Amino acid sequence: MVRKRRLKKLFSKIVGESRCWIEEEVCASYSYDAYPEKPVLPDIVVMPTHTEQIGEIIDLCNRLEIPLTVRGSGTNLSGGTVPVKGGCVMLTTALNRILEINKDDMYARVEPGVITQNLANAVEREGLLYPPDPASMKVSTIGGNVAENSGGLRALKYGVTDRYVMQVKFYDAFSNLVKSGGIPVKLVTGFNLKGLMISSEGLLGVISEVMLKLVPPPQARKTMLVFFDDVLDASRVVSEIIINRILPATLEIMDNFTIKTVEKFHHIGLPTDKGALLLIEVDGHPAAVEDEYVQVEKICRKYGGDVHIAKKQEDRDKLWQARRDTLSSLAMLKPTLILEDATVPRSRVPDMIKVIQDVAKKYNLLIGTFGHAGDGNLHPTILTDRRDEEEMKRVSEAIDEIFERTLDLGGTLSGEHGVGIAKKKYMEKEVGRGTLLFYERLKKGLDPKGIFNPGKVI
Numbered sequence: 001m002v003r004k005r006r007l008k009k010l011f012s013k014i015v016g017e018s019r020c021w022i023e024e025e026v027c028a029s030y031s032y033d034a035y036p037e038k039p040v041l042p043d044i045v046v047m048p049t050h051t052e053q054i055g056e057i058i059d060l061c062n063r064l065e066i067p068l069t070v071r072g073s074g075t076n077l078s079g080g081t082v083p084v085k086g087g088c089v090m091l092t093t094a095l096n097r098i099l100e101i102n103k104d105d106m107y108a109r110v111e112p113g114v115i116t117q118n119l120a121n122a123v124e125r126e127g128l129l130y131p132p133d134p135a136s137m138k139v140s141t142i143g144g145n146v147a148e149n150s151g152g153l154r155a156l157k158y159g160v161t162d163r164y165v166m167q168v169k170f171y172d173a174f175s176n177l178v179k180s181g182g183i184p185v186k187l188v189t190g191f192n193l194k195g196l197m198i199s200s201e202g203l204l205g206v207i208s209e210v211m212l213k214l215v216p217p218p219q220a221r222k223t224m225l226v227f228f229d230d231v232l233d234a235s236r237v238v239s240e241i242i243i244n245r246i247l248p249a250t251l252e253i254m255d256n257f258t259i260k261t262v263e264k265f266h267h268i269g270l271p272t273d274k275g276a277l278l279l280i281e282v283d284g285h286p287a288a289v290e291d292e293y294v295q296v297e298k299i300c301r302k303y304g305g306d307v308h309i310a311k312k313q314e315d316r317d318k319l320w321q322a323r324r325d326t327l328s329s330l331a332m333l334k335p336t337l338i339l340e341d342a343t344v345p346r347s348r349v350p351d352m353i354k355v356i357q358d359v360a361k362k363y364n365l366l367i368g369t370f371g372h373a374g375d376g377n378l379h380p381t382i383l384t385d386r387r388d389e390e391e392m393k394r395v396s397e398a399i400d401e402i403f404e405r406t407l408d409l410g411g412t413l414s415g416e417h418g419v420g421i422a423k424k425k426y427m428e429k430e431v432g433r434g435t436l437l438f439y440e441r442l443k444k445g446l447d448p449k450g451i452f453n454p455g456k457v458i
Contacts, residue, residue, distance in 0.1 A: 007044045010064075011088070014056045019047040019094075030071060030089045035079040036336050036386055037421055042069065042089040049094045051111060051169075051208040058206060059175040061088055061451050068451050070202050072113060072141030076148065077339055078420030080201050084455035090206070092143050099209070101126050105183055106214040107166055112143025112207045119212075129217040131158035134416070135324055143207045149199040151416035153323065156374035157249045157283075158215075160416065161198065167211035168194040172204075173447040181211065201418050202453035204446050218283035221249070222293045223310040225319050226300045231255045231276035231357075231369075233303040235350040238278070238373040240299050242346045246292050250281040251374025252323055255353075258368040258381075262329045268322050278305070278373070279323050281316075323370075327381070330368050334383035338395065342406040343377045343415030355405045356380045363398040365391075377415035404429075419457045427457070 004022040011020045021027065022044050031039035043066065048054055061068040067087030074081055083089050092113035099109040103126055110119060116137035123130045133152035134140055140150065146168065151160040167181035180193035197205060228234040234253055241251065254262070254277050263270040270277070278300070282292040297307050310316040331337045344352045353369065356378070360367040371379035380402060384395050403413060403426050413423045413430055428436055439458045443450070 004043055007064075007066075007088075010060060011044060011046050011057070014053050014060065015046050015048050019049065021045045027089075030074070030081075030091070031083065033071075033074045033076040033079065033081040034339075035077050035082070035420065035422055036338055037079040037082050040082055040084050040086060042083040043086050045089045045091060047091040047094050051095060054090070054206050054208050055171045055175040055177060057088070057090055058171050058173065058451075062173065062175070062449055065449055066451065067454050068206075069453050070143070070147075070206050072144040073115075073136075073139045075136040075140045076144065076420065077341075077417040078414070078422040080148065080418050080420035080453070080456055082421060084421065087451075092141060095143075095208075096141075098122055101128075101214075103128065106216075107183065108212050108214060110142050110210055110212065112141060112146075112210065114142045116140050116142060116145060123214055124217070127217070128214040130164065130212060130214055132161045132164060135327065142210055142212070146198055146207055146210055147200055147202050148418045149416070151372065151375075151377060153250050153252060153320075153372065155372060155377075155416075156251050157247050162195070164213045165194055165198055165210060166213050167209075168197045168207060169209040170197055170205040170207045173449070173452060177208070178205065183211070199418070201420060201457055203443055203457060204452065206452070218249070218289075220286040220289045221281055221283035221316075222289050223250075223279070223281045223316045223319055224293070224296070224300075225308045225310070226278045226280060226305040227271060227274040227308075228276045228278070228303065228305055229274065230304075231353055232350055233305075234276035234278050235353045235373065237300055237303050237305060238349050239347050240302075241280075241296060242374065244295060244299065246282075246295055248280050248292070248296065248374060249283045250279060252279040252371070253277070253349075253373035253378070254279070254323070254326065254370040255368060257366070258326060258330065258370045261333060261368060262322055262326055265329045265332055266322065266325050268318060270322065274306075279319055326370050330381050330383060334366065334385055336384045336386040338382040338384065338399070339417075340380050340382070340399065340402065341371070341377055341415045341417045342380060342402055342411060342413075343375075344406060344409045344411035346374065346376045348409045348411070349373055349376055349378070351409055352376075352378055352406065352411070355409075356402065359398050359401050359405075362401075363394040365394060365398055367398075372415070375415070376411070421456060424457060
């Protein structure tokens with residue numbers, strides 16, 4: 001406790017005493033994230049209110065040689081914000097200012113703690129669109145979105161976060177403010193350091209400001225909910241839509257188990273006897289939207305799909321809310337939820353669905369499957385109880401098999417959740433030993449004392 005009091009005294013000089021906490025009950029709140037990893041108490045939690053304080057906090061952590069874990073809203077799904085080595089947790093939630101929305105050059109400048117939904121709402125009021133829309137956008141922060149390269153329901157057509165990052169300002173391990181990128185559409189001055197920060201998972205620097213590209217909103221959109229008797233038929237529709245060069249804004253899938261769970265808790269009228277559903281939205285020029293809708297409907301009906309169109313905005317909102325409520329609904333069934341994001345080439349979605357079905361049966365586990373089927377990003381969600389040691393052993397074996405088969409199908413360990421703690425042990429199989437060694441040398445060169453988010457990725 002003497003050491004912790006000394007830490008509080010030192011950090012209080014930077015952010016003020018009211019923005020530092022060493023009390024166990026406070027630190028416990030920041031000892032875990034949305035991944036079911038064993039909690040680890042940090043020694044101290046600090047909350048800067050000005051971005052300049054980030055550099056001072058890094059400098060102090062370096063001098064004290066204590067780990068620094070940066071945390072936004074804690075929605076990370078791979079254990080990325082668990083302070084596995086203790087030390088200092090830095091909260092970005094007070095760095096939540098939207099600094100600028102520029103309608104002429106179509107960009108926004110924000111601090112890292114800005115909630116994604118708040119930015120989307122502010123941009124919409126100016127007649128523009130910020131497309132990335134992670135399912136957690138009501139609570140997740142832009143800094144975390146960049147560090148994890150978050151995806152979302154619109155990623156099939158609009159892409160993930162990296163497509164919209166124009167500039168990143170960040171503090172390195174030596175407390176220097178680094179800037180990369182800018183407003184010009186063509187900018188090749190110097191190294192692409194903003195690209196280095198995207199997907200860095202907090203290992204290489206601390207983001208202090210982000211400039212994000214905005215786009216005009218679509219002129220029209222059409223949303224449809226399509227039910228199938230068999231989940232494999234639904235997955236085949238996904239493949240055929242892509243093969244026919246149709247690019248919906250959204251192409252989401254939900255299996256029977258997930259449909260029943262969402263309906264159980266939210267009562268929105270989903271038929272619980274159906275094997276699967278697809279939530280499909282096409283957008284763009286009105287003529288193009290109508291043409292794509294006709295083609296998509298034809299493909300769906302070819303595989304026995306029962307097509308329903310959202311005729312009013314409230315109908316559309318209801319359908320989207322059903323998808324966004326998926327995770328919270330599944331979480332109500334069992335004490336422990338493990339959400340994975342096995343991602344395969346889009347043509348292999350039917351194969352991956354079959355793999356998940358077989359694994360659930362083999363290991364006698366409850367697994368709900370939903371996700372961004374249009375870009376091959378599926379979320380097999382295992383419902384279990386971490387207190388049941390025998391079942392958790394089967395869960396571990398099931399996850400191993402899911403990822404092994406994912407890689408066999410030409411896929412990747414993570415489409416949007418990151419590596420963090422959860423997927424470290426599989427990394428060499430996907431990227432190779434040489435790549436891991438490169439990661440290690442890069443990390444050591446940029447963070448020689450290893451203070452940034454230790455114990456993650458490598």
